Amino acid sequence: MLLTLFLVMSLSFWIIRLMPKSIFENPEVSPEIQRLLEAEMHLDKPMVVQYYYFLKGIVLHGDFGTSVKVRPGMDVFRIISTRIPPTVMLNVLALLVSMPLGFILGTIAALRRNKPTDVVMSFLIVLFISIPSFVFASALQYFLTFKIPIFPTLYDSTALTLGAKLNSLVLPITALALGPIATIARYLRGELIETLSSEYLLLARTKGLTRAQATVRHALRNSLVPIANTIIPMITGIIGGSLVVERMYSIPGMGGQLVDSILAGDHFLTVALLIFYSAISLITILIVDVSYGIIDPRIRIGGRQ
Amino acid sequence: MPTDSNDTILKVTDLTISFKAYGGMVQAVRGVSFDLKRGETVAIVGESGSGKSVTIKAIMGILPGNAVIEGGAIDYHGTDLTKLNEEGFHEIRGKRIGLIFQDPLSALNPIMKIGKQITEVLHLTKKLSTADAKTQAIELMRSVGIPEPERRFNQYPFQFSGGMRQRIVIAIALAGDPEILICDEPTTALDVTVQAKILDLINQIKKERNLSVIFIMHDLGVVANMAQRVNVMYAGKILESGTAEDVFFRPAHPYTWALLSSIPDMQTKEKLLAIPGTPPNMIHPPKGDAFAVRNKYALKLDFEREPPPIRISDTHWAATWLLHPKAPKVDMPEILRHRINRMTGGVV
């Protein structure tokens, strides 16, 4: 876990910093001051030494450097800290919405296997999996705010009540969740169909359990085990999608900031944002791994022995 | 209800089952009939794919969706199980007829505690309270030979060996207190050393609980110590039926001869004779005797007309033209004759 984070830090440092844009490329600042600033930020030293200062700053002081372009002179960490909550809220809500809906739809499709409900759903599922979230985002924006104004077009960060805030988040969350809902539904359908034809489900029925009892007690939870694997790439998918979707709904999160900082060449800010994004993914993946163990005793107990 | 040993509690008559498949209908079971008498063990023996499991799935009402019961009846206390609906089977499965599976490794739910998989039955069929169900489940586990049942109660299937899992499957089958126990190749997936113990256990619980048993096996050798009656099945049909003595000491069908010759002989260590060829394609089963193509004793008639069951004695019949009065006299293979003579001391 920490090793992964370290690798992410190093990789983003080297990749971003080796991009051919000078950190200070501002004609309004005189060369002397530029040199002074560069000296202060160790930019006059070789890259390896800069890398050393970069790691030391983060590990010892939680210091990610100073923004130079987007909001010059401001501590990068301070910029980001205000940006984290909207992003986390958006991503976590999208995830929380998509999991139960995906489970329910997948179960219905599996139980109605090869009937019209299943056929229609399978078609929609393939459609939703293959369309990227920003397409949904603009489609939803067009239809539900412009054509039929039900929801606000943009995120309302000044909203006072949580309800109003959430109301302005409905569309971006929907845009982000549609793909994952379809993904979960598709995998759960497949898993459940397989579990439903397993020997132990047959045994459950020869015990005298009804079909419904056997499904609820023996099939659903068992099908969740392999699903946990698909949730991890799904999370990274949601986070990737949120970069763009945040922009489209002007949500003041990390996504918009990342796009700005890359375009402006604000390298310290870019690197720090990448690190925070990875940290968020890593934490969610950790949560998934832990719940994996809760669902499947073979992992929990097997790991202990 | 009369309890003399002759009364029949399950009667399968002319059962015919096919599966819808891409190439056409797979005729898995083609007119199977046999009786199960109270307190008796009936064996059905045959090679893989002969339709044994399909037959018992029909009895339990758990045929897959593409199966069609095309004819016949399964009479159980006056109810025809081939016509019973799903609700009706809830009263039968587990409570009246218990099933032990071929593969205990995949028959248990891998992520549910062993104890719960047993108590579940007690909750649902006998409406026992949690505490009572637990006591009774532990008692069941002890009676099928699980050491330290209290500790094992809270473990998961992957913490059990294959033999122990089969004992759990047996405990589950007994939990609903059935009167018929069906064992579908209960030892095929187990080590040889464990096999004998499981077979002993089945015989023991059969006596203790006065069960009637349908015992499915592909290995005739194992059946000798288990069953009173033996049905030899091939390509969806029963070819020979008789008491264990009839079938082991006076086998009449060439297929039974072949099966018996393929049992390894511990005393003489002679080479065991594999049956040549493979079972037929059941989408287009052969016209005459299905075993004819693999049978070196086959007559011309065997390829053309199907032999009817021909009576040998009150308890014994076989479906082969060799028994027809006009058929040429053909004797069973020498090896087999020697073996039988040795076992019976030549008295038969």
Ligand SMILES: Nc1ncnc2c1ncn2[C@@H]1O[C@H](COP(=O)(O)OP(=O)(O)OP(=O)(O)O)[C@@H](O)[C@H]1O
């Ligand atoms: N769901 C199914 N769809 C199509 N054909 C099937 C299906 N289930 C079984 N069959 C066919 O029915 C025939 C009999 O199968 P069955 O499982 O009864 O064999 P078995 O005698 O139990 O053999 P084994 O010793 O391997 O358990 C086989 O030819 C098999 O291919």
Ligand SMILES: [Mg+2]
């Ligand atoms: Mg079978």
